Amino acid sequence: MTRVAVAASYGGPDAIEIVERELPEPSEGEVLVEVKAIGVNPFDYKSYSGALGTDASKLPIALGSEASGIVVAVGGAVEGPGGTIAVGDEVVVSGQNGTYAERILVPARFVLSKPEALDWKVAAGVLAVAGTAYDALESVGIKSGDTVLVHGAAGGVGSVVAQLALARGATVIGTARRQNNDALRAYGAEPVEYGDGLLDRVRAAAPNGVDASIDTVGTDEAVDVSLELLTDRSRLVSTAAFGRASAGGFLTVGGPASMERRRLASPVLLEQAGAGVFEVTVAKTFPLADAAKAHAELQSTHPRGKFVLIP
Template identity: 40%
Template sequence: MRAMTYSAFGGPEVLAETRQPRPKCGPGEILVRVRRAAVNPVDWKIMAGGLKDLMEAFFPVVPGWDVAGVVEQVGIDASEFSVGDEVIAYARKDYVHGGTFAEFVTVPVRALARRPASLTWDQAAGLPLAGLTAYQVLTRLGTGPGDTVLIHGAAGGVGSLGVQIARTRGARVIGTASPANHERIRELGGEPVAYGEGVVERVRALAPDGVDVAADFVGGVLDTTLAVLREGGRHASIADGSVIDSGGQWMWVRPSGADLAELGALADAGKLTVPVARTFPLEELADAFALSQSGHVHGKVVVAV
């Protein structure tokens, strides 16, 4: 099969198009023919060696954890899906090797969900990791009706989905972002505030009694969170482990087909949109990574296989 791989840690220049064996479809697994795979910052951070002390990497590595595609083969005891089904998944494994920037990828059946009918292939590929991250943080924090939620990084890939998900749960949402992104946050149902100096005062002006929930999707904002969190409030971060010392939760997204199906239902109900910035062909994955690394992209970067 065609695949983009790297055989040493580094930047986008280590990526190359190669031919790899088609993955074997084991018990409890589904072999997916990839239609689209989305880029996430974790992909190029892993490629740079940023997680080498946390996860084993077996070279050559096919990067990528987000996928939208069609079931090609069903493994033993994986009868929940059939050949030809259109599916999506956050296809992270316990090690780094066989990812989604290839013609085929195997996915544990527990991580798969059906592709939402309302989403294009590009949008469907961009939903799993970012959507699950936002969904799992907000649900574990018990976000519900009457809560005022502060989302740090509300214009980002995870944050913009977090604004929408929190709104569907009946919460009021305040989101930090640069002024250029404030109108987008309003469109999603949030109340924007500019980050940077004076952010505490700006949040307090909107929520004088403090916020009930704070979700950090960017890192480096713990002081702000603690300054605006009401007594008894809940907070979590996906980027700052030190939140544990102040009673917060440090979280990393888990693959979950059930959670992904919930997100798909929200999308099909018209309550969740996935913005797509640009789509690249598979052989231009290095350019897709470089665009993601630039930080100047609004919406998901997707690769067509």
């Protein structure tokens, strides 16, 4: 048996219920993982909020797409993206739905070795944000010498976008609320406060212009400022402004091609996180039973860094 958090209906965070589930033995190619920590992402609450539509036949909705833990059983000789997976291995699970659980049964292709340098909590929260960040950087071809405007540069995705862009040799102007400006400076980005007058502040911070922009916020302000500054709209990508992208002539990420690009990049991204090429910080941990509380907090102004659930 395992305890699992699911959304039993569409609505707010109180739609989340903790239920008990039977777990079968692993079939050929499957891995049973005892979960140590679970990364929380905005998609988790969007999956039952109605923001992505509603379909009663999908209820209850399995929550979560990433976790860290220990392998407790395998089905046959199991090969993951990084090689053989054995009982006792410390692993990261990424890309599989339903990680809000004490134990999860997953196909081996979603199971990677946890770098020793990452603790359980950080390891659980790295890949969703880093995969999205890498995907966004690739989609607009960020390279050395670019000046990049990153909207939401203190956020989970935005902070990795900014750090990986800097590692590629780009200059980064990052939007954030005032309290997060020092954190942006600490990793080498130029902070700009969002809100009224944003366009003028970005122009002052980037007197030679902006070559590309990555929006991780999705507000009209973020999109409008980027469109005003860029000469080439195909160098704007958003993780959130889906409604405006086709008419606006800019890109979004998140479809099947994105998922494949992220899956292929995951081993390297995990290695880079372990080696300190970029950092993911943990803002808060919550018991798995308090998943609803974590979702309510994540939807309002919240501390910088990842939220993590502990079973």
